[in-house]
Amino acid sequence: MRNLLRKEFSLVINPYYFLFMLFGVLLLIPHWVFFIAPMYLIFIALPNIIQSAKAQKDTEFTMLLPIRKSDAVSARVLAFAILEVAQIAVIAVFAALNIALYHSPNFFIDTNVAYIGCVFVMYGVFNIVFFPMHYKTGYKLAIPLIVAITAIMLFAGAIEVMVVTVPAVTRVLDGISKTALVSQIPVLLCGIAVFALLTWISIRISIKRFSKVNL
Amino acid sequence: MALDIVISTTSDKPIYQQLFDQLSSQILLGQLAEGDYLPPIRTVAKELQISVITVKKAWEELERAGFIHSMVGRGCFVAPFSHSQRMEKRNEMALEKLRKDIEYYKSLGISEQEIIAFIRAAYRE
Amino acid sequence: MELLKIDHLSKRYRSFELKDVSFSLEAGYIMGFIGPNGAGKTTTLKCMLGLTAKDGGSVELFGTDFFASERDAKQKIGVSLGGVDFYSKTKIKTITSVVRRFYENWDEELYQSYIKRFDIDESKRPAELSDGMRIKYSLALSMSHHATLLILDEPTSGLDPVARDDLLTLFQELIEPGEVSILFSTHITSDLEKCADFITYIENGKIVASRDKDGFLESYRIVKGTAAQLPGIQSRLISTKENAFGFSGMIKTTDLTEHDTVTVEKPTLDDIMIYHARKESRHA
Secondary structure, eight states, rough: OOOOOOOOIIIIIIHHHHHHGGGGGGGSSSOGGGGGGHHIIIIIHHHHHHHHHHTHHHHHHHHSSSOHHHHHHHHHHHHHHHHHHHHHHHHHHHHHHHHHHHHHOOOOOOSSHHHHHHHHHHHHHHHHHHHHHTTTTTTTHHHHHHHHHHHHEEEEEHHHHHHOOOOOHHHHHOOOOOOGHHHHHHHHHHHHHHHHHHHHHHHHHHHHTTTOOOO | OOOOOOSSSSSSOOHHHHHHHHHHHHHHHSSSSSTOOOHHHHHHHHHHOOOOHHHHHHHHHHHHHHHHEETTTEEEEEEEOOOHHHHHHHHHHHHHHHHHHHHHHHTTTHHHHHHHHHHHHHHHH | OEEEEEEEEEESSOOEEEEEEEEEEEEEEEEEEOTTTSHHHHHHHHHTTSSSSEEEEEEEEEEETTTTHHHHHTTTEEEEEOOOOOOTTSSSHHHHHHHTOOOOOHHHHHHHHHHHTTTTTTTTTGGGGGGEEEEEHHHHHHSSOOOEEEEESSSSOOHHHHOOOOOOOOHHHHHHSOOOOEEEOOOOOHHHHOOOOOEEEEEEEEEEEEEEHHHHHHHHEEEEGGGGGGHHGGGGEEEEEEEETTEEEEEEGGEEEEEEEEEEEOOOOHHHHHHHHHHHHHOO
C-alpha cells in the first residue's frame, strides 16, 4: 500500500494540489459561511485528479503492477483522504488565526473546534457518496460528483441553519470561548471517527463494485 | 568439434529433417567424432532462431536412428561407431534414398537399364 | 512443469463471448497466441490477469489459483499490453522509479541493460517517444524483475524489421535456460514461424487449436486444382477460394486421401488464419 500511495502522489496527484489548500486563507474573511472553504478541494482538486488519472490511463497501468485489483481502489480513496486531512490541517491553522485576529463571533458557525469536526464529517459524507458511485464504472465523474457535492452542500447547509435557528445546536457547535471546548472537543473526536468510518465503508463498497468492472 | 548447421526456412524439407540430415551425414563422415557432445537443444534453437521443439524432435530422431545417445543432465553425445558400422549405416541410408527414387522412376515407366545409364551419366557430370 | 494453465475461461459480453478457453504452457517455451482481430486475444489476456472479471473458468499460475494469490502471482509475471500510453507527460525515469519499488526482484542492472539495448532515453516522456520506442520501454519495464512468465500483447507490432528481429533474439535468449516462458499475441505471424514452440489459435472466442507449432502447421494443407477437380474435394475443404482458372482451399491433412490428384502445399500461419476467416464469412 505504501508503494501504491507513493505512486498516487508521484504520478497521479500533482504536488501543486497542495497549493490549492491555501484556499484555507479564506477563513481569514471576518464573517463568512466557512464551510465553503474546504469545498474547494472537492470543486477543483478532485475532479482534476480523477480526470488526469483517466487521461494517463492510470488504472490500466496500476492493474499490471503486482497488486490486487482492490488495492488500486483503496489507494486512490486513501490518497484522497490524505489530501482531505491535509486540507483540514491547513484550515485548522487559518481557523485558529481567524479567532486570534477577530475575537468576534460569526453569524454562522465560528471557525472553532466543532467546525473542524464538522468538516471531517462533511468529507466523510463526500467519500461515502462519491467513490462508490464513481467505482461503479471506474471512470464516470460528473454525476457522482454532482450528487456528492449536493450531499455535502445539504449537510453544510443543515449545520449552518441549525447553528442559527436551533439553540441546542448553537450551544454545542458555536462559540469561541474556552468553555465551549467542553462540548466542541467531543464533536471534533466524533467527527474524526465518523470520517474514518465513512471512508472505510466507502472503500469496501467501492472495491466490491470495481471488482465487477471490465477494464 | 566443429558442428555445421545451415537451415533453410524456404526449403520444402521440414526443419527437423534438415537438422537430422546434416547431423547424421556429419556423423557418418566422421566430422563429428564418437563421444563428442552436441550443444544443448535450447542453445541450438536460440542460435538458429528456430523452435526448441523442432530441435528436440531432430535430436529424438537422431537418437532413435542410433546416431546419438542422451544422458540425463549431460546432454547428447555421438554414439560410438566402428568403421564397419559406419559404412553399414551409410549404405543403409543411401539405399533407402535410392529405393524412393527408383519408385519415382518406375512411376515414369523407366526401365532398370535406363536408370543405371542415367545414374552413370549423372555421376560423371 | 506447467507455468500457466487456463481452464474453461469464459466471459460474456452483449455482442461477444469467450467460450471455454483452455490451454496451458510449460516452462521454457514460447507460445504464440494468434487469431483474427476481434477473435478474443486481448479479452483472454485481460480475463486471465483479472483486469476483466471472468464469468467462469480458472487460471492457474505456477500451480496455484491466480486470483487467490494475485499479488504473489503478479510478482512472477511480466505484462506488456501494447505500448506505454500512460503518464505521457511524466519522465520515463520517474515512472520507472515508481514501478521499481513494487517488485521484490527488480534488477536495476538488467533494466539498464534493456534501456541501453533498446536505446531508450530515460529523460524523455512517453509522449515524446515513437510507437516502437513506447513498446520497447514497456517491454523493458516488464522484463526487469526476473519474471518467469512474460505475457505480451502485440509486442512486435509497430517495430521495424530490425527491432523485431532483435526482440525475437532476445526472447530466445530469455527462454534458453528453460525456466522462463513467453506468451505473446500477435498478428505478425512470420515472427512466430521463426521462434514459437507452441501456437494457440483463437477464433470467434473459441480455441481452435493449441499445440506445437510444427504439428499445427502439419495438420493443415493447402490444395490447388482445376475447376473440374473441385467437386471431388470441396466437401472436405475448410474453405475455398475460387478464381478464373481454378481453385485453392485448405484441408485438414487427415482429410486428404491418396486418390486426390490436386496440388498439395504446406500452409503458413497466415494461410491457416486466412482460410479459417473465409470459413467464418461464408457461414455468416
